[in-house]
Amino acid sequence: MRFEQLEQFVALGNLRHFRQAAEQTNISTSALTRSIQTLEDEIGCELVKRSTRSVRLTEQGELFLTYCKATLNELENAKKNIKQSLFGNDQDKLVIGYTQQMSSVVPVVCGQFLAHHPSVKVEMQMLDEADLMNKLQLGEIDISVCMHSSELASSDIYIPDQLIMFVAKNHPILHKDSVTRQDLIHYPMFGCLSQSRQVQHMVNETADSFNKATSMRVGNINEVLDNIKNSDLFAIAGIEHSKLVAQDPDVVLIKTNKDLPTEQVLVRTNHTLSEDVNIKELVNLIEKFEQKHSISA
Template sequence: MNLNHLQYFRVLAKLEHYTQAAEQLSITQPSLSHAISTLEKELGTYLFEKQGRNVRLTKYGRFFLTYVENALDELELGEKKLRELTSQSNGSIDLGFIYTLGAQFVPTLVNDFLKYEAYQNIRFSFGQGNTKQIIQDLKNEKYDLALCSYVENEPDIEFIPITQQELVMIVPPHHPLAKKESIDLKEVSEYPFIFFNKESGIRKLIDALFDEINVQPTIICEVEEDTAVAGLVSVNYGVAIIPRISFLDQFNVKVLPITNPKHERYIYLASVRNKYVSPSVTAFKNFILSHSKTLTENNKK
């Protein structure tokens, strides 16, 4: 069914005059007559009947008009919403990120982006999880962009490093190691550890640190989320390695910089390669990349 024919039908039903309807539609009267005739043949019934020099809807035309108006209204609303979603100034961005970025990093990043007048009407939808889950959701189009760890063997995903996180060791305040101001991981083999689970992007890096110094840590439990790690350490359940993030100040733990082995922990901006994204998503991606140096410096403070 021709969409233009439905639009012509709606206008003619409102004006009930071929000449006036044709003028409003900016088409010729014969073109309008042909369109209505074609629509009637397709539907197998007459939609209009003559009334003097005018026309009026038939019983079947009135019935059909209700559905046409609803359908065209929905299409127009969908077009409006789509333009808003894909607009650079009024669009929508679905952003996924790992738990460690939720307390400060992402809120600060989004707030700085929205300070620009051109972007103040852009809306965000957020989701958190571990890196493996986030990357899968990114590929399934749940997210437009993701902030996470690097994942190997993901050829369809572009990973761009945008900032660094320092890894630290946290211990309970009355733990024997709490007397120290920094830590060499060779000193910790006798203590029970709370580890991130194997779904977490940071787990591989922590495993590599212990492999480098030939230490086999004693893992008493594995968890997914950072606050759970800090909470368990604060009640003396074990010790842990965790990114230095702002919320650690809220827990009763001692934070120890790791002096050995040396390490680098990067946060990546992840996106699906060769995939169309809206202007608003592109603007936010470019904003992150242009501010990546500043993000790294701020994160080290």
């Protein structure tokens, strides 16, 4: 049993949603499912009751959730005590991590904060979202700030604006008036490799949201176009390939409900320090800045 498994179970226990818990702990939904199953095997009892629409902890699961939280709190306290014994008390320093999307927000808010608290040291780190979550869980940053998409209905198909979806012109899915997530279950997926790390990450996340992370075939754009024709595959590719796809008479772009989700600023704090007065004030400033400037996608 590893500490990261306890963190994953706490995320699931707090959110009661596999995909959201997987996103929070920076793993795939299938990996989170395996992690929970491993915990249940080690403990020897069922911790989670699963259904198509909800996640519920068993009585034993609720007890184990309490244990996990207490254990992780003790771990963070031990880290903090060891750090203080080695480097001294650094309570007047705040470390805030943020994604590039928040680069117009965090420095401004930190400047406002420092104007009123010149004795507090603030360190700012621009990170990608994966590193942001990892550092927050490890206690290396006090506050994380990123953009977060709202939840979609279970039948909705959504892919980021940086991606496109397409099929062969004779694909059976094109006979439907509208395409739902349920429709995609019946067809295998092909993911197009991208030179952009961010776009490739989006392709992988989309595959995971369709429950095809382990079965998805991958290739470059030419391989995708060659393999998708006269097949029942559907494909996801980066927007950089949209012109090439649009020019191919044997494939058809599928329109999705891209405009459904909205994005909002998501601010998280290190749970062992969430009651710190300075952290609470800095978080409040970020939230007020968001409301004043209407930050949205």
